[in-house]
Amino acid sequence: MKTKVKYIVLTLLIGFSYGCFEDNDDNVTGSGSIKDFVWKAMNSVYLYNADVPDLADDRFITDSDYNSFLDGYSSPETLFESLVYDRENVDRFSIITNNYFELEQSLSGINKRSGAEFNFYLVPGSSTEVFGIVRLILPNSNASQTSLTRGQVFNKVNGTTMTISNYRSLFSSDTYTINLANYDDNNTDDISDDSISDTAEAITLIKSIYTENPVYKTEIFNLNNKKIGYLMYNGFVGEFDSELNNAFGTFKAENIDHLILDLRYNPGGSVRTATALGSMITGGFNNQVFATLKYNEDLQNNNYDYVFTDELTNGTAINSLNLDKVYVLTSGASASASEMIINSLKSYITVVQIGSTTVGKSQASQIIYDSSNFGRANANPTHTYALLPLIAITVNKDNIVVPSSGLVPDIEFKEKAANYGILGDPTEPLLEAALNEIQISGRYSNLESNNSDEITILNALDSKSTLMIAD
DSSP: OOOSOEEEEEEEETTEEEEEEEOTTOOOOTHHHHHHHHHHHHHHHOTTGGGOGGGOTTSOSSHHHHHHHHHTSSSHHHHHHHHSSOTTTTOSOOEEESOHHHHHHHHTTEEEEOSEEEEEEEOTTOSSBEEEEEEEEOTTSTGGGSSOOTTOEEEEETTEEOBTTTTTGGGOSSEEEEEEEEEEOTTSSOGGGOEEEEEEEEEEEEOEEEEOOSEEEEEEEEETTEEEEEEEEOOBOGGGHHHHHHHHHHHHHTTOSEEEEEOTTOOEEEHHHHHHHHHHHOOSOTTSEEEEEEEOGGGGGGOEEEEOOSBOTTSOBOOOOOOSEEEEEEOTTOOTHHHHHHHHHTTTSEEEEEESOOOOOOEEEOOEESSTTSSSTTOOTTOOOEEEOEEEEEEOTTOOOOOTTOOOOSEEOOOBTTBOOOTTOTTSHHHHHHHHHHHTTTOOOOOOOTTTTOOEEEEOTTSOOOEEEOO
16 A cells, blocks of 8 residues: 655765655556656655645555556656646746756756857747847857857748747757848837848758857956956856866956856856855855755755855865955846856845846756666666756745746846847947946946847757756
């Protein structure tokens, strides 16, 4: 009789939490065994398990009831989706994969990509047609070997006009061609008279395995006899912590007075790396709480404080700037660990957020494998399914969480479709807004975007998912 899952041990393994259990009454085989894994994993570690009736420990009276429940779902994916709590409003992020090797690579910054990232908008005056803008070209990628540049507009893929219903699928192939277009704003701030026109130019892009260094660009500017460091950082990836620390080493050697941290395209990543970044910005708060991970009611013993530190996990000393203010650039693509940096640092120093409202994701995820303790070792060799569910929520020192509606900037300034500018150039509009704010010495300016009513459909199809990884 299955009355509830019996916990044998709850451990914190390399900073991750796994609820371990034993249930010898179940002898599920084949695809059913994967569904058995899905249910048990979600019952054990899912942050919102108490809010999903089908995940209750006493949900099933007998083994037969439990097996019938699993058999009622056609696949592990459909079962998993049924166990996700309020997909539209609360948990927009938990996923299941049938290939955890690819997921592991992705979380390490290794993805199959063309190296071009895009923003998408509705064509002015249309409710269905879509156009894209190149927002980023990754160095040493296939896209970097073409003539494609940031700010270029396109409205077709493989000659097919992009619409709300097809634009995702048009980028699914490993090779695709984007048809460039012209954006005309008619020299007015009113987007209703803007238009998109075709050109004869087309660029073919090819996806391949690519490892991204998230430290995209660093610059130092001189303004009013002050040195201003600029860092565009595109992902919290632990494998590149040394590169991040080296960038701060340069800032420290130059004795910068201000820092602009550009997280506009950063979807998140490692909590530990975010903690290291917070320590690089500040200094002086060693061993004080940067952020706390809080788990579900059954895993409260796994609640974990990430504290400011003076060294990386490999023992290298952190290059701290000892700043009491930082300027952070954000967009609707800034999420998770990017939001945690803002939320956590606000408990200690002044954070001036410039850009647009962030995603609103304060929950952390963890890869959950089909093994006795949900860890990677001894994972079931008969399949490669794994889960990446929300397992904890992050709060700052003051127990404040990032709201699901996102973090609202102190200075709202959206990227203008007609003028994306060159990243790292002081005339690039969003960076220029930050430099102007520094120049007026903290009196929040009234800058606002000329594109405040543009509708962004989706960010970066050829990029990373929004993640915060507990590690």
